[in-house]
Amino acid sequence: MFLLAWQIAAILAESRLLPTVTSVLRAMLQQTISGALPWNLAITLGRVAAAFTLSLLLGSSIGIAMGRWRRLDLLLDNAVTVLLNLPALVVIVLIYVWFGLNEIAAIAAVALNKLPTTVVTLREGARALDPALAEMAESFHMSRWRTLWHVTLPQLAPYIFAASRSGLALIWKIVLVVELLGRSNGVGFQIEIYFQLFDVTLILAYTFAFILVVQMIEWVVLQPLERRATRWRR
Amino acid sequence: MAEMILRLHIQGKSFSTDRGELPVLGRIDIALGAREIVALVGPSGCGKTTLLRIVGNLDTDFQGTLDWCGAAMPRIGTVFQEPRLLPWRTVRQNLLLAQRSEDPELADALLRTLDLAAFSEAFPSTLSLGMARRVAIARAFAIAPQLVLLDEPFVSLDPAMAARSRELLLNAWRARSTAALLVTHDRAEAAELADRVLLLGERPTRVLQEIIVPQPLRRPDPMP
Numbered sequence: 001m002f003l004l005a006w007q008i009a010a011i012l013a014e015s016r017l018l019p020t021v022t023s024v025l026r027a028m029l030q031q032t033i034s035g036a037l038p039w040n041l042a043i044t045l046g047r048v049a050a051a052f053t054l055s056l057l058l059g060s061s062i063g064i065a066m067g068r069w070r071r072l073d074l075l076l077d078n079a080v081t082v083l084l085n086l087p088a089l090v091v092i093v094l095i096y097v098w099f100g101l102n103e104i105a106a107i108a109a110v111a112l113n114k115l116p117t118t119v120v121t122l123r124e125g126a127r128a129l130d131p132a133l134a135e136m137a138e139s140f141h142m143s144r145w146r147t148l149w150h151v152t153l154p155q156l157a158p159y160i161f162a163a164s165r166s167g168l169a170l171i172w173k174i175v176l177v178v179e180l181l182g183r184s185n186g187v188g189f190q191i192e193i194y195f196q197l198f199d200v201t202l203i204l205a206y207t208f209a210f211i212l213v214v215q216m217i218e219w220v221v222l223q224p225l226e227r228r229a230t231r232w233r234r
Numbered sequence: 235m236a237e238m239i240l241r242l243h244i245q246g247k248s249f250s251t252d253r254g255e256l257p258v259l260g261r262i263d264i265a266l267g268a269r270e271i272v273a274l275v276g277p278s279g280c281g282k283t284t285l286l287r288i289v290g291n292l293d294t295d296f297q298g299t300l301d302w303c304g305a306a307m308p309r310i311g312t313v314f315q316e317p318r319l320l321p322w323r324t325v326r327q328n329l330l331l332a333q334r335s336e337d338p339e340l341a342d343a344l345l346r347t348l349d350l351a352a353f354s355e356a357f358p359s360t361l362s363l364g365m366a367r368r369v370a371i372a373r374a375f376a377i378a379p380q381l382v383l384l385d386e387p388f389v390s391l392d393p394a395m396a397a398r399s400r401e402l403l404l405n406a407w408r409a410r411s412t413a414a415l416l417v418t419h420d421r422a423e424a425a426e427l428a429d430r431v432l433l434l435g436e437r438p439t440r441v442l443q444e445i446i447v448p449q450p451l452r453r454p455d456p457m458p
Contacts (some may be wrong), residue, residue, distance in 0.1 A: 130319050132314070132316065133320065135292060135314075135318075136312075136314065136318040138290060138292060138309070138374075139290055139312040140311075140312075140331075140332040140377065141334065143334075146331070150320065150323070150331055151320065154320070154322040186327060186372070190296075229322075231325075232321055232322040232357040232359065233321075233359065
């Protein structure tokens with residue numbers, strides 16, 4: 001319905017600022033055949049995956065530790081609040097200035113932007129852990145690993161999924177900004193080039209291709225994983 | 235003289251509160267034979283659960299001694315007041331996870347004994363409270379325990395369900411006799427299950443009376 005309305009509006013407008021759906025699809029096809037779209041998409045996805053993994057692992061560890069140990073929570077709480085309120089752009093620019101326009105700085109900048117929300121989400125998860133189940137595990141002398149895997153992590157799963165889904169949505173947007181500001185490849189960089197050329201067709205072609213891929217990750221990976229992890233719920 | 239498994243000597247146990255120390259347990263001595271069931275009967279809040287937590291080594295902050303009669307700490311299966319099952323694991327998996335090395339045969343046998351075989355692949359959220367409590371009993375026996383701690387395992391069940399659950403508990407106990415400490419506030423239940431009943435008083439709790447049950451209903455005794 002949306003695509004149909006867009007197509008009709010674009011035909012009526014006859015402007016290069018609002019290309020038709022078919023021309024965007026054609027541009028996507030051409031870019032795919034030339035290899036430019038898959039190449040840049042893969043580079044951006046690699047950065048998304050790296051930043052996503054880094055922020056999730058680091059943020060979860062810090063968040064769980066803060067949820068479990070009150071002293072650590074008091075020590076780091078202000079830092080987390082500052083990071084939460086720091087504009088993404090400021091973090092990106094500062095990290096590029098301090099560490100140079102390189103791949104590690106780009107991924108670190110993205111991960112740092114996502115880190116505080118993961119910390120806050122998992123801190124809540126750790127605070128909500130059921131002490132009765134921990135005591136049950138202790139009474140049966142379950143090993144630390146067994147307790148972590150079978151007792152603690154399943155309780156944290158909803159929080160990890162919440163952090164993952166919101167994380168994916170946030171990270172891919174920030175990755176594009178990071179690429180636009182300081183990388184010479186990736187979807188963000190391509191969009192910047194086509195912005196300078198005022199080529200809305202190619203801007204939309206890259207944007208939709210990327211949205212499609214992220215949506216596929218949500219449908220094919222995250223949602224089935226979440227369904228599997230929560231199938232015990234009646 | 236029957237083989238002893240536990241000699242518990244408590245001089246005192248208190249909890250820190252905003253208003254200072256709250257003494258919960260007074261002087262208490264409990265000896266438990268290797269195949270004996272002892273019931274602790276007392277009013278709510280008198281520290282019965284605290285006593286079980288001390289025996290289960292879940293609370294070590296007390297004055298006194300916990301003596302396993304020269305042996306290493308025995309395998310202890312605990313049945314908590316709430317079933318405390320892992321909701322994301324099936325009934326059978328809950329039993330297997332409690333075992334140090336998985337013994338599916340024992341787990342399946344216990345599920346049959348406790349009338350749960352048809353629910354072994356069910357998730358706990360689909361069970362009634364009575365069934366969940368029976369799973370918790372099966373789990374406690376699934377580790378081949380030498381001592382079972384039962385903290386009001388039949389509380390809030392209707393009388394028929396409680397009676398049936400007691401019967402099934404005794405079936406599990408007969409199949410593999412262990413020592414057991416049963417906390418309850420129901421004297422009839424204590425007399426039905428236990429060899430000895432210890433009546434506990436108000437805080438700071440001490441043993442008011444020891445009653446030897448001449449012929450508990452759980453007879454005949456298990457094979458030694």
